[in-house]
Amino acid sequence: MMLWTYIKVFLCGGMLCLMGEWIILKTKLTPARILVAYITAGVILSAVGLYGPFVSFAQAGATVPLTGFGHILAQGAIAAVQEKGWIGAFTGGLTAAAGGITAAVFFGFLTAVLFKPKAKQ
Numbered sequence: 001m002m003l004w005t006y007i008k009v010f011l012c013g014g015m016l017c018l019m020g021e022w023i024i025l026k027t028k029l030t031p032a033r034i035l036v037a038y039i040t041a042g043v044i045l046s047a048v049g050l051y052g053p054f055v056s057f058a059q060a061g062a063t064v065p066l067t068g069f070g071h072i073l074a075q076g077a078i079a080a081v082q083e084k085g086w087i088g089a090f091t092g093g094l095t096a097a098a099g100g101i102t103a104a105v106f107f108g109f110l111t112a113v114l115f116k117p118k119a120k121q
Helices: 002-026 029-049 050-059 066-084 088-114
Strands: none
Touching: 002 029, 002 050, 029 050, 029 066, 050 066, 066 088
């Protein structure tokens, strides 16, 4: 059973990454715009109730890619609106994603301190 979970995670997450790579290769969109599109797609799919079942099926294959970040932002905003009213639309997403954002900033800083950056040539 655990092997099937790993296979699902690998295939679902890999498909999301493959789609992003295909968009990079076949369009003139910059990687930054594609990343924003992935986050926006995660928010929209979550808001209409489609991303939650995908997360239940794919687990980390759906939550680790940037669409998962959009999903957690949407879920946080929805929960905060139900609890605090309209102001929750502005605070809920950040509260829900604070752990991931904090980890990204911390590990990015740690990497910058430990390794010497090199300019691209």
